[in-house]
Structure formats: structure tokens, C-alpha cells
Amino acid sequence: MDHASGQQHPIGLYLKVWGLLFVLSTMSYLVDFFHVQGLLRWGLIVTFMLMKAGLIVAVFMHLRWERRALVYAILLPPLCVLVLVALMVFEGDYIFLTRGAYFGALP
Structure with missing residues (x-):
């Protein structure tokens, strides 16, 4: 065989x-x-x-x-998504605090 x-x-x-x-x-x-x-x-x-x-x-x-190109093709997109999510979290906190400062009090 x-x-x-x-x-x-x-x-x-x-x-x-x-x-x-x-x-x-x-x-x-x-x-x-x-x-x-x-x-x-x-x-x-x-x-x-x-x-x-x-x-x-x-x-x-x-x-x-595996080849390095395949590893990058599999792991790099989720890593980029995680970086963008972290940036959105920081931006969301900034907007939340700015609105609280502008409208007077945080909920």
C-alpha cells in the first residue's frame, strides 16, 4: 500500500x-x-x-x-481587528467622558 x-x-x-x-x-x-x-x-x-x-x-x-506567508495570512487579520477594537474602546471612553463634561454630569 x-x-x-x-x-x-x-x-x-x-x-x-x-x-x-x-x-x-x-x-x-x-x-x-x-x-x-x-x-x-x-x-x-x-x-x-x-x-x-x-x-x-x-x-x-x-x-x-507552515510558510511564513500562510501564518501571516491567518494570524494578521484577527490581530488587526483586535487593534481596531482597542482603538474604538479608547475612542468610546473619550466620547463618553467628553459628553459628561459638556452636559454637566455623568449618568
Whole structure:
């Protein structure tokens, strides 16, 4: 039988990534367990979440071994959308505060 030839990755790579995902999930859980509050809490949770998402995309979706142009074509548009959303959030806060200052009181 003629099998399709392709690159095979060692099972050890996947086991290491699973272990790292487990460690990152445990650290995310420990943030809640130790009752970290405020911006530090959300910063840590989002950081761990992005690290886990990056590992999953890079290894399990095989983007680590793709051409750079394909990676940019897949990851760059969502990144641009996130930047535009952040700009809109800052603009929305500015408009909200300006209207409050102009009309006298914030609701």
C-alpha cells in the first residue's frame, strides 16, 4: 500500500505540549485559588490564556511548520481587528467622558 508521504512529528513533542498546557491551566487556576484581585488577576488570566492558545495554534494546528506567508495570512487579520477594537474602546471612553463634561454630569 502506498501511503501519502508527509512530515511526522514525534509523539514526545505532543506530550511536552500537553504537559505545558496542563501547567499553564494549573497556574491559571491558582490565580483564582490564591484570590488574586484587580488588574493583576485579569492580566495573569489573559496571559495564560494567550500562551495556551498560541501553543495550540502553533503545534496542534501545525502553523509552526507552515510558510511564513500562510501564518501571516491567518494570524494578521484577527490581530488587526483586535487593534481596531482597542482603538474604538479608547475612542468610546473619550466620547463618553467628553459628553459628561459638556452636559454637566455623568449618568
